[in-house]
Amino acid sequence: MDIENSKAQMRKGVLEFCILSVLSGGEKYPSDIIDELKEAQLLIVEGTLYPLLTRLKNEGLLTYRWVESSSGPPRKYFTLTDSGKNFLSELEKAYNQLSEAVKKILNKTL
Template sequence: MDIENAKVQMRKGILEFCILKIISKGEVYASTMLSELTSAKIMVVEGTLYPLLTRLKNAGFLDYRWVESVSGPPRKYYLLTEKGQEFLTEMSLTWDELQASVNQISNASPQA
């Protein structure tokens, strides 16, 4: 098994959660999401982000609004819907449980 592939798969598994967490802080533009993900060392390209945002919107978790820009075309700012907030709350609980489980396994003493 290729370690780089394994790392990519682990990151993909939490990408949706991370995007929802970023948007939960308030309306956000896609390039801001990319910057925050990149600074957290979760490398994502626009070709991955935009289809995921579309899927989340189609599921009813996100909405967006267009804002005119003085330096170019209008920008699409994303925000969570009530359904999205409920989904994120459930995902957060699952993340906490998963993190605790992995930590327990990682920190367990070796079996004799």
């Protein structure tokens, strides 16, 4: 078993959930999302974010608008759509259950 691979798989599973969570706080553009994810040490390389955002958008969970920027190129600001919000709340429930379950098991073994 490759430890890095296992870690990546775990991170992968929660990454979509986290992106949606970050966006639930309001409209954000990729750089903000990256910063937050990096702060939480969830994201190692930025390149991973862009395919995910595109996919979530294509599935109708996110939407975006262009915003002019004074210092650089225009930015894409992403927000959650209604179905994105529903999706997120479903994920939250599932995550909480999972987290409880994992905690229980960890506590027993400890």
